[in-house]
Amino acid sequence: MELINPASVQLLIDSLKNEDLYIHLEMTTGAYASHEDDSKFTASTFIRNGKVQYNLGSISGFGPYRVGLKMQEGWVYCQGLTHWMSLKRKD
Numbered sequence: 001m002e003l004i005n006p007a008s009v010q011l012l013i014d015s016l017k018n019e020d021l022y023i024h025l026e027m028t029t030g031a032y033a034s035h036e037d038d039s040k041f042t043a044s045t046f047i048r049n050g051k052v053q054y055n056l057g058s059i060s061g062f063g064p065y066r067v068g069l070k071m072q073e074g075w076v077y078c079q080g081l082t083h084w085m086s087l088k089r090k091d
Contacts, residue, residue: 001083006059009084013057013067022049025078052076 028044054069054076066079 001085004059004063004065004081004084006061006065008086009059009065009067012086013059013069016054017057018053018055020051020053023052023076024048025050025076027078027080 025045025047027046029042052069052071054071056070057068059065059067061079063082064079065081066077067081068078069076
């Protein structure tokens with residue numbers, strides 16, 4: 001994983017528009033934090049291999065960043081992003 005470069009991420013987002021993609025998204029506030037302290041609130045999100053196709057996508061903010069992908073019937077949206085991993089495309 002590397003620090004987000006918004007221009008590079010936006011180029012990738014633009015290049016994948018209108019393609020069938022499989023999204024993997026994980027978010028946690030510390031899923032195991034409550035084991036150490038019962039007063040800590042635990043929250044998480046996980047989706048793996050969810051098929052999406054978006055017609056508009058953007059990254060915004062100054063770090064941490066937000067990414068939104070507009071699909072025909074809704075949005076995928078994530079905020080608080082600091083790192084990313086670019087996967088090599090198999091053409």
